[in-house]
Structures are given as structure tokens and as C-alpha cells.
Amino acid sequence: MSEPFVFDPRCDLCKTPFGAVVCGQSVTFYCRPLLAEGFTHCAILLDREFAGTSEEHELICDGPEADRLRFSITLPAPAEPELVWYHFRFWREDGSGCDLDRTGYRSDGETASWQLTVYEESHTPQWFGAGITYQIFPDRFCRLPDDAATPEGLVGNRWVHGDWAETPEWRPDPDGEIRNRDFFGGTLRGIASRLDDLRTMGVTTLYLCPIFESASNHRYNTADYTKIDPLLGTEEDFRSLCAQAKARGMHVVLDGVFNHTGSQSLYFNADGFYPTLGAAQSQDSPYYDWFSFHPWPDDYDAWWGIRTLPAVREDSPAYIDYIIDSPHSIIRRWLKAGASGWRLDVADELPGWFIEKIRAAVEETDPNALLLGEVWEDASTKIAYSQRRKYLLGRELHGVMNYPFRTALLAYLQGGDADGFRESMETIRENYPPAAFYSAMNFLGTHDTTRILTVLGAGMAPASKEERANFRLSPEQRAAGTALVKLAALVLFTFPGSPTVYYGDELGLEGWEDPFNRSTYPREGGDRDLLARFTLLGRLRQENPALQKGTIRYLYTSGPLLAFARETADQTLVTVTNAGDQPTRLTLAWEGTSARDLLSGQVFPVQKGALTLDLPPRGGVLLL
Numbered sequence: 001m002s003e004p005f006v007f008d009p010r011c012d013l014c015k016t017p018f019g020a021v022v023c024g025q026s027v028t029f030y031c032r033p034l035l036a037e038g039f040t041h042c043a044i045l046l047d048r049e050f051a052g053t054s055e056e057h058e059l060i061c062d063g064p065e066a067d068r069l070r071f072s073i074t075l076p077a078p079a080e081p082e083l084v085w086y087h088f089r090f091w092r093e094d095g096s097g098c099d100l101d102r103t104g105y106r107s108d109g110e111t112a113s114w115q116l117t118v119y120e121e122s123h124t125p126q127w128f129g130a131g132i133t134y135q136i137f138p139d140r141f142c143r144l145p146d147d148a149a150t151p152e153g154l155v156g157n158r159w160v161h162g163d164w165a166e167t168p169e170w171r172p173d174p175d176g177e178i179r180n181r182d183f184f185g186g187t188l189r190g191i192a193s194r195l196d197d198l199r200t201m202g203v204t205t206l207y208l209c210p211i212f213e214s215a216s217n218h219r220y221n222t223a224d225y226t227k228i229d230p231l232l233g234t235e236e237d238f239r240s241l242c243a244q245a246k247a248r249g250m251h252v253v254l255d256g257v258f259n260h261t262g263s264q265s266l267y268f269n270a271d272g273f274y275p276t277l278g279a280a281q282s283q284d285s286p287y288y289d290w291f292s293f294h295p296w297p298d299d300y301d302a303w304w305g306i307r308t309l310p311a312v313r314e315d316s317p318a319y320i321d322y323i324i325d326s327p328h329s330i331i332r333r334w335l336k337a338g339a340s341g342w343r344l345d346v347a348d349e350l351p352g353w354f355i356e357k358i359r360a361a362v363e364e365t366d367p368n369a370l371l372l373g374e375v376w377e378d379a380s381t382k383i384a385y386s387q388r389r390k391y392l393l394g395r396e397l398h399g400v401m402n403y404p405f406r407t408a409l410l411a412y413l414q415g416g417d418a419d420g421f422r423e424s425m426e427t428i429r430e431n432y433p434p435a436a437f438y439s440a441m442n443f444l445g446t447h448d449t450t451r452i453l454t455v456l457g458a459g460m461a462p463a464s465k466e467e468r469a470n471f472r473l474s475p476e477q478r479a480a481g482t483a484l485v486k487l488a489a490l491v492l493f494t495f496p497g498s499p500t501v502y503y504g505d506e507l508g509l510e511g512w513e514d515p516f517n518r519s520t521y522p523r524e525g526g527d528r529d530l531l532a533r534f535t536l537l538g539r540l541r542q543e544n545p546a547l548q549k550g551t552i553r554y555l556y557t558s559g560p561l562l563a564f565a566r567e568t569a570d571q572t573l574v575t576v577t578n579a580g581d582q583p584t585r586l587t588l589a590w591e592g593t594s595a596r597d598l599l600s601g602q603v604f605p606v607q608k609g610a611l612t613l614d615l616p617p618r619g620g621v622l623l624l
Contacts (some may be wrong), residue, residue: 005032006031006032006033006034007029007030007031007032007100008427009114009430010430010591013030013032014029014030014031014032014085014110015027015028015029015030016028017431018117018430018532019117019429019431019432019434020116020117020119020380020430020431020432020434021077021116021117021118021119022075022077022118022119022120022121023077023078023079023080023081023082023118023119023120023121024077024078024079025076025077026074026075026077027073027074027075027077027116028073028074028088029044029059029072029073029074030070030072031059031070031071031072031088031090031100032065032069032070032071033068033069033071034067034068034069035064035067035068035069035089036067036512037090038092039069039090039091039092040061040091040092040093041058041061041090041091041092041095041097041488042058042059042061042071042089042090043056043057043058043059043088043089044056044057044073044075044086044087044088044089044410045060045086045087045088045089046084046085046086047084047085047086047113048078048082048083048084049082049084049223049388050080050081050082050388050390051078051080051540052164055464056073056089056256057073057179058073058592059071059072059073060072067088067282072517073190074148077116077118078118080118081118081119081120081121081390081393081395082395083115083116083117083118083380083381083388084115084116085113085114085116085120085220086114086116086341087099087100087101087102087111087112087113087114088100088101088269090105090336090489099187101109101113101114101603102114115380115381115430117380117393117394117431117432117433118391118393119392119394119396119433120393120394121394122394122395123363123556124398124399124435124436124439124551125341125368125369125370125398125439127201127204127205127251127340127368127370127522127616128205128251128341128370128372128398128439128549129435129438129439129440129496129497129498129500129549130204130498130548130549131204131205131251131397131498131548131582132201132202132203132204132205132437132493132498132499132538132541132542133203133204133205133206133207133253133441133498133501134198134201134203134205134206134207134445134500134501134502134503135207135208135209135446135447135500135501135502135503136191136207136208136209136218136503137186137193137209137218137447137503137518138186138187138188138191138209138210138211138216138232138248138519139183139184139185139186139217139219139231139232140168140184140186140503140518140519140520141186141190141191141194141503141520141521142186142190142193142194142277142521143164143184143186143187143190144187144189144190144193145186146187146330147187147189147190148587150162151183151231154213154230154231155213155214155215155223155224155264155273155274156181156214156215156216156223156264156273156337157179157181157215158181158182158183158215158231159181159182159183160182160183160184160231160565161182161183161185161472162187163185164203164520164523165520165523166184166521167216167469167519168182168184168515168516168518169181169182169251169274169515169518170274170465170469170515170516171196175184179215179308180216180217180218180515181215181216181217182217183217183231184217184520184599185231186232186520187231187232187233187237188211188228188232188233188237188238188240188241189237189240189241191206191208191241192237192240192241192244192245195244195245195248195250196248198250199248199249199250200535200538201506201531201534201535201538202535202537202538202539202542203248203250203501203538203583204249204251205247205250205251205252205253205340205498206250206251206252206253206601207253207255207343207441207500208252208253208255208258209255209447210222210254210255210345211225211228211229211232211238211254212224212225212226212228212229213227213228213229213230214229214262215264216262217380217518218447218514218518220255220257220309220345221257221260221261221262221263221264221265221308221309222257222261222262222265223261223262223264223265223266224266225322225323225330226330227334229577234555235337238334238337238338239337239338241338242337242338242339242340245340246338251340251341251370252338252339252340253339253340253341253342253343253370253372254334254339254341254342254343255342256330256331256342256343256344256345256358257345257346258312258314258344258345258350258354258358259303259312259314259345259346259349259350260302260303260309260310260311260313261290261309261310261312262308262309262310263280263307263308263309263310264308265278266278266287267279267287268280268287268291268310269281269285277439279291279293279310280297280310281297283296286318287318289313289316289317289318289319290312290313290316290318290319291310291311291312291313291419292311292313297478303346303349304544311349312539314350314351314354315351315588320354320357320472323358324354324357324361325357325360325361325481329361331358331361331362331365332361332364332365333415335362335365335366336365339369340366340368340369340370341362341372342358342369342370342371342372343372343373343374343401343441344358344371344372344373344374344397344541345374345387346373347373347374347391347397347400348375348382348384348385348389349384352387352389352390352391352396354365355391355396355397356395356396358371359395359396359397359398361369370398370399370439371396371397371398372397372398372399372400372401372441373391373396373397373399373401374388374401375391375400375401375403376401376402376403377403377404378404378427378431379391379392379397379400379426379436380392380431380432381431391439392432392433392436393433395432398435398436398439399435399436399439399440399441399497400436400440400441401440401441401443401446402428402440402441402442402443402497404424404425404428405425405440405442405443405495405497406442406444406445406449407424408420408421408424408425409488409492410422410455410456411489412562412579413456413484413487413579414456414459414489415579416561417557417558417559418556418557418558418560418561418562418577419557419558421562422554422557422562422564423555425495426554428440429496429552437496437497438496438497438549439497439498440496440497440498440510441497441498441500442492442495442497442498442499442500443492443499443500443501443502444485444488444489444492444502444505445502445505445615446502447502447514447517447518448514449506449517450511450512450513450517451502451504451509451510451511451512451516451517452485452488452502452505453473453478453481453482453485453505453508453509453510454471454473454481454510454511454512455481455490456480456481456484457477457478457480457481457482457484457510458471458473458475458477459622461512462512468512468513468516469516471510471512471516472510473510477520478508480618482527482530483549483617483618483619484507484576484579484618485505485530486530486533486618486620487577487579487618487619487620488597489534489535489537490531490575490577490620490622491562491575491577491620492537493537493538493540493541493547494537494541494547494564494566494573494575494622495552495564495575496550496552496566497553498518499537499541501534504519504521504522505519506530506531506535507521507522507525507527507528507531508526508527508530508531509521509522509526518567536599540598540622544561544571544573544624545568545570545571546566546567546568546572546573547566547569549569550566550567550569550572550573551566551568552564552565552566552567553565553567555574555588556576556586556588559580559581560578560580560584561576561577561578561580561584561586561615562575562576562577562579563575563576563577563586563588572621572624573598573622573624574595574622574623575620575622575623576588576613576615576616576620576621576623577615577619577620577622578616578617578618578619578620579618580617580618581617581618582617583614583615583616583617584614584615585612585613585614585615586612586613586615587610587611587612587613588610588611588613589609589610589611590606590609590611591604591609592606593605594606595611595623595624596623596624597621597623598622598623598624599620599621599622600621602621604623
């Protein structure tokens with residue numbers, strides 16, 4: 001095998017082990033410049049970001065390898081979690097030389113260093129990454145005929161749609177505000193009634209958007225963390241849902257919104273709905289210390305300046321005790337009630353020490369519970385409020401929402417090069433601890449993104465919000481978009497991490513931004529052919545260990561063609577996709593005499609160790 005590079009950290013000829021390493025683990029580096037360069041010395045320069053220290057070590061010259069000269073060194077990783085940035089320096093006996101970094105040789109004094117993530121080894125629940133997740137926006141998923149749906153006596157000026165199929169309200173009120181006070185009346189009992197259908201699709205985890213009492217339909221402005229929203233049901237309904245899910249081998253993960261509350265909440269109580277004193281009413285309120293006023297009561301910190309979302313002081317001892325530390329804290333209470341984990345909303349807004357305390361409380365309450373975070377970028381290098389975050393270094397989150405996966409997959413499906421997808425995902429695999437990479441929440445869409453069918457079918461969004469509210473894909477757009485959604489689902493269900501389906505995507509729901517991406521789940525109808533594809537992929541994920549926990553190896557990535565293998569010691573499955581609008585032929589090296597497509601049942605012959613596939617436009621196969 002011939003490598004045209006001097007150093008590539010993803011190749012075991014240059015660095016072992018691959019990717020992130022455990023604290024104290026030995027790491028070996030090899031550099032291989034051409035003999036013709038005349039270099040006689042090589043050193044590695046390392047910068048430890050959190051420790052704020054730098055060091056330099058000269059490599060040993062191992063001698064020539066064909067037309068190259070090999071240098072090597074083995075170093076221990078730092079004893080504490082760290083981000084290490086490194087590059088190399090080469091020089092000759094006469095003192096001339098240059099540096100080597102990610103961009104190649106350079107002598108300008110600037111460096112684009114490689115990253116080495118050093119993490120503390122810790123337990124990560126295995127059930128999440130191996131399984132399939134289904135995200136539910138509770139108000140819009142299922143309302144049973146006998147579910148009560150009256151907004152009387154509830155916090156907020158709420159109203160309930162009479163028609164389940166209506167478009168969510170998007171127009172401003174007379175004051176020019178969009179308050180999200182319209183509800184459809186979905187319930188926890190409704191979710192429970194669909195568990196068998198979800199289990200048929202292979203779902204093992206339900207991720208529920210907030211379910212606690214709130215004045216808004218999205219419930220991200222919590223009014224009372226201790227109470228299930230009455231429109232959704234009761235605490236007994238929640239306990240029953242968790243018990244019924246557990247009986248089917250399913251887990252329930254809750255959405256934790258701990259950076260802010262609602263102004264119409266028990267804690268702030270701006271409109272005086274609750275009989276007890278809130279921070280906005282009195283400085284004698286037990287919750288006054290939760291918020292930052294300057295001065296009280298009219299000026300206060302709010303999430304992104306939105307006055308209906310007063311920001312909490314995470315360092316308030318009373319708040320820490322209420323949310324985390326108390327034996328009856330919110331984190332512990334709902335885990336004891338049946339939840340299997342938490343997803344932290346806007347994790348970037350939470351201090352690292354606060355997340356660390358939440359994880360400790362989660363694991364003390366249930367050692368096999370999960371803690372995920374909402375992070376939109378590479379979580380290993382995320383900088384928030386001028387601070388490098390330590391989400392995945394062993395003491396904070398088990399995993400994160402994999403927005404980079406969605407971004408890279410959409411770019412590929414919309415005409416990009418498959419090698420761009422590979423590069424983006426290999427960067428994540430290299431930077432994340434293995435447990436975090438295999439516990440990522442992968443998805444095609446969420447409550448915060450445009451529906452996947454609309455993105456892939458329509459392309460550009462109409463200019464006005466009214467146009468977007470009334471927009472529907474044409475038959476031609478829908479057909480083209482559906483073909484790409486099937487292709488996207490194939491990659492989603494066969495990629496490392498938990499494939500996560502946003503409710504209704506499996507039936508072809510459309511919609512631009514919030515609230516159009518939060519329409520109700522169809523009571524009947526929908527794209528049953530698309531549902532059948534999602535169901536088949538879910539079954540295949542469940543039946544094949546390689547898709548649940550196998551390593552990944554890329555076989556071909558160029559233009560519209562993407563091919564990768566998932567492998568265990570006993571099984572190999574290969575995903576091949578053609579995202580282009582033209583038929584394409586691909587030949588792969590293949591052991592055995594044939595290959596079978598698990599999607600169609602078609603068997604392909606293998607001749608002289610080569611498998612030739614003729615892939616239709618926007619087509620794909622899953623080969624065993």
C-alpha cells in the first residue's frame with residue numbers, strides 16, 4: 001500500500017491509536033518525509049489548551065523506508081482531560097527546514113495544528129447508540145377521542161384548535177407578538193396508544209420535547225418543573241407511559257430546559273397567575289435569587305433578550321438544590337418516575353460545572369441513564385461565551401445531537417461530493433471519544449429545522465411567511481424529494497449513532513420553519529410507501545448487530561456515490577447510495593460469490609473478486 005503523505009493522523013502508519021485517547025494512554029506518532037527533502041531531524045510541538053502549557057520533543061530517526069525517512073515517538077497523553085494541538089518541525093544539518101501541519105509544509109510561522117482529544121474514561125449507556133430514537137412534539141402527536149382538551153384554568157391565554165388538521169397559528173397577535181398559545185391537545189395517553197406502532201418501526205427510545213406545565217405549545221418556557229402540563233395529562237399518565245414503554249424494551253428521554261423559565265411561571269409569576277409569590281412580584285419570593293434583576297422588577301436577564309424567557313442564575317444555591325442536588329430534585333424526581341435520561345436544551349448556555357453536576361445526579365439516581373446535549377457544532381471544539389467547552393471529555397455529556405451529520409448529509413444529497421460527507425464525519429469520529437461518536441443522536445430533522453421532505457423536495461424557501469404557511473410540494477417535487485428522503489433514511493439507519501426520526505417524517509410531513517414543521521401527526525393517510533421503507537430499515541437495524549455497534553469503513557466516496565461498511569467480527573454490511581440524477585456504475589472489491597440487497601432481496605453476482613452495481617438515480621442498496 002502506497003501513501004503519498006508525510007503524516008496523516010487517520011492512518012495507522014502515522015498515528016496509533018486512531019482518534020481520541022484516554023488520559024495517560026500512550027500515543028505513537030510516525031512522520032515519513034521523502035528522502036529527497038534531506039531532513040535529518042524532526043520534532044513534535046504540542047500545546048495543551050486547558051493547562052496552557054507547550055512542549056517540544058524530538059522524534060527518533062528509524063531510518064529509510066523505500067523513498068522515505070521514518071521518524072517516530074511514543075508519548076503519554078496528559079493525565080487530565082485535555083485538548084492537545086500539535087504539529088511537526090523538520091530541519092537539516094545546516095539548520096534549514098520548515099514546519100508541517102494540516103495544510104502541508106510551511107515556513108511562515110503560522111500553523112494549522114492537528115487535534116488530539118484526551119478524555120477521561122467513563123460509563124456510557126449502550127442502549128441509546130445501538131437503538132432507534134423517535135422524537136415527539138407532544139401537543140401534535142396523538143389526541144384520543146376521550147382526551148379532555150379544555151384550556152380553562154391553565155396558565156397562559158391558551159386556546160385549542162377544533163380541527164386536528166389545521167395549520168398551526170403563525171400570525172402575530174394584536175400586539176405584534178407570536179405567543180404560541182394555540183394547542184391541538186395531544187396527550188401522553190395518546191403517545192402510549194401508539195407504542196406498538198413505534199415498536200414495529202424498531203423504535204427503542206422516545207425523546208419527548210418538554211412535557212411540563214407551560215403557557216406555550218412548545219413548552220420550552222417552563223411554568224412548573226414538578227407538574228405534567230394538564231393538557232398532556234397527569235403524573236400517573238407519565239408513569240404509565242414509561243412503564244408501558246419499558247415493557248416493550250423502550251426508554252423515555254425528557255427535554256430539560258434549565259437555562260431559563262417562562263415569565264408566566266410559578267417561579268417568576270409576571271402575571272400573578274400562581275397564588276404564591278414569584279420573583280417578579282416580591283424580593284421576598286423564595287425564587288428571587290434565581291434571577292438577575294438590574295434593577296428589580298422591570299429589568300432582568302432573559303434568554304437572547306426575549307422577555308418571556310427570564311434567564312436563571314445557575315449558580316444560585318437554591319436553584320442548584322431544586323434542579324439537581326436535593327433528593328427530590330427535578331433531575332432525580334423524573335428519573336425515579338420512569339424516565340431513562342435527559343436531553344439538555346441549549347447546552348451552550350449552561351456552565352460546564354452545572355452540566356457536570358447534572359451528570360453526577362443522573363448517574364447516582366440511575367447508573368444506566370443517559371445525558372445528551374443540544375450542541376449544533378463539533379462538540380469537541382465548541383467555544384461558547386469565549387470558553388472552550390468540555391462536553392465530551394468524560395464528566396459532562398454522554399453524547400450530543402449530531403447536527404454536523406445532518407448538515408453534511410444534506411450537502412451530499414443536494415449535489416455535493418460524497419467525499420465531503422466522509423471528510424465531515426471522519427473529523428467527528430477522529431475528534432470524539434468512541435463512546436460519544438457511537439452515542440450521537442443522528443437525525444434528518446428536528447423541531448428546530450425545516451422538514452426533511454420540504455428541504456429535499458423544494459430547495460429554496462418562498463420569501464414571505466404567508467407563502468411558506470400555504471406552501472405544498474408539487475407532485476413532481478414530492479416524488480423527487482421522497483426518493484432523496486428514502487436515500488437519506490438509508491444512510492441514517494446504517495450510520496454509527498442512534499438514528500432519530502422526527503415524528504411524521506416517516507409519513508412525508510411537509511413544513512418550513514417553526515411552526516410549520518410542527519404540524520399534527522396524520523390520523524390517517526400519509527405516505528405509506530415511505531413508512532414501509534422506514535419500518536424496513538428499523539427492522540434491519542434491529543436484526544443486524546453490525547448496524548447497531550459495528551465499526552465504519554469507507555469503501556468509495558466520490559461525486560454522487562457513497563459506499564461504507566459497518567463491521568463486527570462476525571458480520572459486514574455495506575451501504576451504497578447514488579444521490580445523482582443519472583444512473584451510475586460502481587465496482588467494489590468483494591469477498592464471496594454473491595451479495596444480497598436487504599432492501600429489495602436482489603442478489604448480485606461476484607466475478608473474480610469484484611462486485612459491479614448499476615445504481616439508478618437517487619437509488620441505494622444495503623448489501624449483506
